[in-house]
Amino acid sequence: MRGPTLKDLAEKLGLSITTVSRALGGYSDVAEATRQRVLQAAEEMGYVPDVTARRLQKGRTDTIGFVIPTFGPRFSDPYFSELLAGIGNEAARQNFDLLVSTRAPDTPEEKQAYRRMVEGRLVDGLLVVRTRVKDPRITYLSNLGFPFVSFGRSDLAVDFTYLDVDGALGMEWVAQHLIALGHERVAYISAPQDLMFCIHRSKGLQATLQRNGLSLRSGHLVVCDLTEGGGFKAMNQLLDLNPRPSAVVACNDLMAMGAMSAAQRRGLAVGHDVAITGFDDIPLAQHAHPPLTTVRQPIYDIGRRICRMLIRMIRGEELPERHVLLEPELVVRESSGIG
């Protein structure tokens, strides 16, 4: 069942392992006739080099690691499958393998997954996503000098390579859009406050409101878990207020969808009785009813890009930019108001 090794090939051809290895490796110091014989035999016998052995000898794995932070058993986020597709496709393009782990954030299991990948020398570099306040992953990797690229910035005073989307700017646009539509009672469905992207978005929203003489009233800030269910519950809380908010900004699209659902279940016309906005622009956003006003992040490209940055770093190439901040794009649809 196991395939042939160099040894098998060598024996069959009456050559040494070394010669076979070099013929296959495309070295110049091997007779053309010999090379042809070797290549043909390799083809016939279906020789494929043993990746593990090659790794041990080369001292590198040509593999990148990605620990996906999953929340709860029902982890169902279109955002992540798209990010993964971007990462996976780019890795494949560059002949890198992708080792994936799924772990709940800030748990011993997560820590262990990182240690295993790094200290067990399973991967040459890591992709870190959803950075957190005082993110222990960044501290850990930085201290070791292990190659990694993160999607998201950090509050730590260490210098590392990242790519991020300017969430504050995105939220500024959302706020301005709502203000222009005349909204004064704006509410906010936030994500857990230890997530860096949430902090940036929150700041952007609040700063813009304040610059325009507005603010989040008490009770108008609800924190939940980034899921539809969370957005649903949060929205119900907000709609129980009196007076209720006229506009609700959600920290991501999934929560916005849940919020829309809650509003509609109460007979409110979204985009009319209440404005709702999201963040991410997942494909479902444009097919929601009504279509969701949101902020677009090019998530597939982001996946490709952080992967490319990491691979360059692993190869020891100089990176053109070690800190990339992308401008997101406001996508106005009907959920924030018609006209």
Next chain:
Amino acid sequence: MRGPTLKDLAEKLGLSITTVSRALGGYSDVAEATRQRVLQAAEEMGYVPDVTARRLQKGRTDTIGFVIPTFGPRFSDPYFSELLAGIGNEAARQNFDLLVSTRAPDTPEEKQAYRRMVEGRLVDGLLVVRTRVKDPRITYLSNLGFPFVSFGRSDLAVDFTYLDVDGALGMEWVAQHLIALGHERVAYISAPQDLMFCIHRSKGLQATLQRNGLSLRSGHLVVCDLTEGGGFKAMNQLLDLNPRPSAVVACNDLMAMGAMSAAQRRGLAVGHDVAITGFDDIPLAQHAHPPLTTVRQPIYDIGRRICRMLIRMIRGEELPERHVLLEPELVVRESSGIG
């Protein structure tokens, strides 16, 4: 930057590599005092075994492979992230690593990804999902006798281990539900016909319609690509018909959401003017507007389960069931009609 090896430990302790290895491996034939010294030194120096070296020596990788079939660049499917979470969590629980690839189905790249994992001995077993007609992946793996478990059955005359959800049964329930509501003009938004799950679902739907004296009229069967956008377009086609269908069955939830969006954009009240159903029960289904009638597949558990089956197979344990067919569950919500 690289961590210590057994050799480093041995030198420091004045022991042989072997002894250190055995002390760490928990073998009984090592003096308790020695073991303690070794353990302490290992702890101090932060020794972590080199996984690659261990793999080469053991002849197994303790890794399972998973090639995700991705369609187009914007691959955004909540279904897959949940499946992946199930697989990943179970793999971690059993101390297996997970190697992931993302490839477009039925391409040379996909074939190559499988070959690399199998023949390059990167993994001990594979998970195959979204089985296709005359699926070359199954032929390939079966011929080699390589351990794999598939989520989905096959039309090939080979015996292999699989788990599947009875799609025909699910669709039978959907059809009966719609028929009971009095629908006679039922249309169907199907997925590509080379997908096995689609064939089962289609058969279940059509057979049930026929048993009740109905059938899909001409033009009432539209094939598209399993995305919201696809469902959207398909629905527009269906709504151009005269008379238009009174009920539309979609092959998955994503397309159903797109279909709802198209209907609503034409001013139709879903659940009233037209009934729409999906399949999968992704979390968004219950937060759609109106909530989506669909068929539930316990996708997270399925991920865990196929992973567990595969690991047992790899370990050489006898599997209690080599062919599992799960009964799905009809979830009636408002998109198929109120009352």
Next chain:
DNA sequence: CTGTTAGCGCGTTCAA
């Protein structure tokens, strides 16, 4: 109880 020897499959010296 401990150390020596061997080998997993490969790439890379160094000699011939």
Next chain:
DNA sequence: TTGAACGCGCTAACAG
């Protein structure tokens, strides 16, 4: 141009 020898880091068989 080819081959023999060595080592990547680890575990296993065999002595002592």
